[in-house]
Structures are given as structure tokens and as C-alpha cells.
Amino acid sequence: MTADDPTAAAPMVHAIDEIVAKPGEGKALLDDYLARYAPGARARGMVLEQCLVSPPMWLDDQSNTLVFRWSLAGPGAWWQMRFVGGNNPDIGAWWAEVDARAVSRRRFFAAAPDDIESLCDV
């Protein structure tokens, strides 16, 4: 998306969840995330691009870290996702449950380096 070409598609942006599960909770938390959170996220325009588990084995006495990388079709789609999700109390309840089953959690937003210039050209 540039000033010179307003018809160009907006750069893809990413929402990344990084969840450090409580010891022994990794597999169950992953399953719940995919079964209970992912369908609603898809309905809000998010596309699950990648799901990673570290270390790549299920630990029962230590923490697994779960990483989910979602894509969205630009900042406009990001805000659409945000407005819908922000007004749904079920989503807040979901994350409260996750936080109770996690040692720590981060959600952050990112884009490819090549897209920074056009994302900032607003």
C-alpha cells in the first residue's frame, strides 16, 4: 500500500501468541487453543500460518512454549479483528483461563521488514 498505488494490497501483518504453559499443560493447552480459540479467530479474519512447540516433545514436569503465528490482510483487517474481539466478553474469559494455565504469555504484532516503509506511510 503506497501513496503512488492506492489499489495495491495492504502489507500482511502478523499477530503472534507465545504461551509458556504450566508444566505438563502444554498438550492440553494447545488442543484447547486450536479447538476453542482458533475457530473464532478465523471468523475474525485471522489465518493461522504457523503453530510451533518448544521443545518439540511434550514435557510433563516442565513447561512447553507454544507459538501461534496468525496473519491478517493489513492494518484495516487488524482493526476489524480488534473491534470484534474487543467487544466479545467470551474472548476475555478465554484468555483469563489461558493465563491461569500458563507461566507467562505474550501477544505481539509484526510484519516483514520489507513492509515497514509502506506500513508507516499512512
Next chain:
Amino acid sequence: MFKLTRLVTLADAARLAPLADELRALARTHTAYRTLVGPTLPGSHCGGDLLAHFAFDSAEQRDAFGAALAPLLAGDAVDGADYQGSPGGKQAPDLADGVYRVLLLSVDEGTDPTIVEGFEAETQMMPHYIPAIRNWQLSRAEAAVGARRWTHVWEQEYADAGGLMGPYMMHPYHWARIDRWFDPECPDRIVDARLCHSFCALEASIL
């Protein structure tokens, strides 16, 4: 600079113009040195029908004005705050025919003060990254009325509504950085989901 801002949702829409005149007249009698009273523009959210903003030289003047103002708004729904305007920034002190925008927000009670300071510091950097914000102030509320215990007043001025709806909203410093303080999906969230986002036309800068 002792300030008072009210967002008035009228019980009777026909009162908008006469009430605006009454508020301006009351501000004159209380020697407000800055007054902005105007209908909110489309796109405001929980921002009322009428935006009213006043600045005084002393807290005593402001509070006396607030006491006189309250009966005029008794039949309407009102959100607002009384506050001492914190030093902000002025990139365009001569801004004319622009847009004034105010956001009332409520940080959760009990939030670690260090975290609140981090939120404030990052918010105050928005104009550094988003030049469409021409003048600005982020202030802590001393008193609040309305739907929440408003803790902060985030005021900005733009050359036009496009600056608010475009660069302010779409710049990554907003959605990928600042918004995590507001987003219930982010563990950093400290701000209540109920916000008052209100803006109106501005003849000359008041910040």
C-alpha cells in the same frame, strides 16, 4: 492550566444549539480563558452529542464553573473529567480550522504505578511517530463523572479529521504498539474497554 471537559449526550437533541450557547455564556461569566463547545463529529464513540472543553487559570475558578455547570446538564448523560493539563507538545500552535479529539480512559484500579508510567510514556511518544498529531496533552484526571472512573485525558489536535481517522489509527505505532494496553487479548492490557472517543471541529488551537 486547570481544565474541565464534558461529553454530553442530550436527552433532547433539540437542545444542542441552545445548550451550547448557555455553556459558552457561562464560561464567559466564569472567565474561562479557553472555551471549545461544539457538536461531535461522526465517528465519535461514546463521545456524546456535544463536546465542551474549558480552561481556567486556577483550580478554584474551574471548580466554581463546574458547580455552576452541573445543573445545566442535570437531565443529560455526561462523561467528563477535571484535570490539570500536563505539559504536552505543540507542533502547530497556530492551527486553525482543525479537529480537536479527546479520549477518556480508565486504567484499572490497583495497576502498578510503574506500569502506568510506562503506558503514559509510550502514549506521549505517539506524536513523535505520527506527525498528523499536531498538538497534544496527556493528563491525569483529578475528578471524573460518567460511566467510568476516568483516570486519563488524552487530547490531540489535527489539521482535519483525516489525520485522526487515517494516520493516527493506521500507523503501526498505534495498532502494533500502544493498543496492547487497551486490547483484552493482550496480557499487557490495563485500560478498561469502555472508552469515550470524541472529536469536534476546532477554530483555533486550545492545547
